[in-house]
Amino acid sequence: MTLEHPAVAVPFETTGEAFAVARERLSPEVWDFLDGGAGDEATLRENRAEFEAWRFRQRVMSGLPSPSTATSFLGMPLSMPVLTAPFGADGLFDPEGQRAVVRADRAEGVVGIVPEAGTYSLEQVAAAAPEAARIAQLHPMGDRRNFRTMLRRIEDAGYRAICLTVDCPTGGWRERNLRNRFDIDPRVVGGNYPGRGSSDLSDVFGQLFDRNEAGVWSWGELSDAMSDTQLPWIAKGILTAEDAVAATSAGASALVVSNHGGRQLDGAPASLAQLPEVRGAVGPETEILLDSGIRRGADVVKAVALGATAVIIGRLAAAALAAGGEAGVRRVLRLLREEQTTVLTLLGRGSITDLGADAVMRAQR
Numbered sequence: 125m126t127l128e129h130p131a132v133a134v135p136f137e138t139t140g141e142a143f144a145v146a147r148e149r150l151s152p153e154v155w156d157f158l159d160g161g162a163g164d165e166a167t168l169r170e171n172r173a174e175f176e177a178w179r180f181r182q183r184v185m186s187g188l189p190s191p192s193t194a195t196s197f198l199g200m201p202l203s204m205p206v207l208t209a210p211f212g213a214d215g216l217f218d219p220e221g222q223r224a225v226v227r228a229d230r231a232e233g234v235v236g237i238v239p240e241a242g243t244y245s246l247e248q249v250a251a252a253a254p255e256a257a258r259i260a261q262l263h264p265m266g267d268r269r270n271f272r273t274m275l276r277r278i279e280d281a282g283y284r285a286i287c288l289t290v291d292c293p294t295g296g297w298r299e300r301n302l303r304n305r306f307d308i309d310p311r312v313v314g315g316n317y318p319g320r321g322s323s324d325l326s327d328v329f330g331q332l333f334d335r336n337e338a339g340v341w342s343w344g345e346l347s348d349a350m351s352d353t354q355l356p357w358i359a360k361g362i363l364t365a366e367d368a369v370a371a372t373s374a375g376a377s378a379l380v381v382s383n384h385g386g387r388q389l390d391g392a393p394a395s396l397a398q399l400p401e402v403r404g405a406v407g408p409e410t411e412i413l414l415d416s417g418i419r420r421g422a423d424v425v426k427a428v429a430l431g432a433t434a435v436i437i438g439r440l441a442a443a444a445l446a447a448g449g450e451a452g453v454r455r456v457l458r459l460l461r462e463e464q465t466t467v468l469t470l471l472g473r474g475s476i477t478d479l480g481a482d483a484v485m486r487a488q489r
């Protein structure tokens with residue numbers, strides 16, 4: 125098998141190596157910000173342990189042609205069931221930040237979720253790949269007027285859906301950052317608030333994360349705020365049947381089963397472990413994304429077999445960006461797609477969309 129990599133030299137050959145190269149290139153504090161999790165990082169480890177606890181129920185001699193990884197999410201075609209995550213402070217990893225990510229996404233036929241706390245504004249990211257389908261991410265809390273303005277901007281810039289991060293009422297207890305006294309320059313998270321000085325920006329994000337004043341919203345308030353737009357919305361950060369039902373009842377068109385890559389509540393369960401509960405609560409029709417712990421193509425196949433419509437890559441996309449810029453993100457996406465094709469062929473399946481729970485089993489110990 126030959127991989128057709130982009131012509132630009134990329135300094136890594138595997139998804140694992142993308143992390144090693146990113147670590148070499150970034151300062152120790154920025155690496156810890158990218159790689160780290162909350163508390164003792166138990167949830168961060170658990171995310172990987174859960175993927176490793178599943179085995180494939182390999183079938184042979186299927187007589188099927190080369191398998192297809194193509195699928196879709198909310199009507200947007202995908203060359204494989206992968207989206208890139210809304211990761212903020214993206215300019216810390218590469219000067220082009222999410223602009224490079226969405227260009228790579230478009231070239232590889234996947235969809236990017238563009239963060240509110242990004243280095244570039246959502247309009248600047250849209251302009252980097254004008255014809256690409258994109259999703260904008262927002263934090264549903266804080267000042268309602270600012271939120272309404274953001275909805276209008278998202279619509280005007282041609283985004284196709286809105287991803288609302290519901291598991292971030294405040295930042296997680298990230299001890300690596302505390303130890304490093306890591307202080308994010310407000311400008312790398314302030315692309316959406318141009319013209320504001322650094323103290324103004326601290327205000328915007330301070331207000332966003334202020335639990336006491338404009339504070340955390342309820343599902344009712346969220347539903348009310350979203351009645352102001354026709355765009356479909358997705359609730360990111362769902363781990364229980366109760367919240368899955370609450371989110372869809374509030375109007376969410378899709379869910380992201382996520383523990384934020386173990387960066388928020390340490391002690392939360394692995395996302396993959398919660399996927400069957402959430403799928404069971406909303407039934408087969410609702411589209412569900414999964415993130416937290418995706419590191420290779422085989423992980424994507426396991427997540428889809430267990431009920432995900434598609435997955436989101438966070439650290440893997442950020443590391444690819446840090447290691448090789450736009451070409452690095454393209455390479456990671458290609459590696460993910462080629463590995464999925466190989467896994468599906470060996471599994472004896474004709475298409476990623478045909479997978480069910482019978483394709484996997486729990487490891488026997």
Ligand SMILES: Cc1cc2nc3c(=O)[nH]c(=O)nc-3n(C[C@H](O)[C@H](O)[C@H](O)COP(=O)(O)O)c2cc1C
Pocket residue numbers: 157158159171209210211212213239240241261289360382383384385386415416417418436437438439440442
């Ligand atoms: C550096 C970094 C910044 C992030 N910033 C945001 C953000 O601004 N909003 C958000 O919803 N999620 C954010 N996330 C979480 C990701 O969207 C995603 O949920 C998580 O990275 C998935 O886990 P994984 O890293 O194991 O793939 C961030 C993740 C990283 C690594």
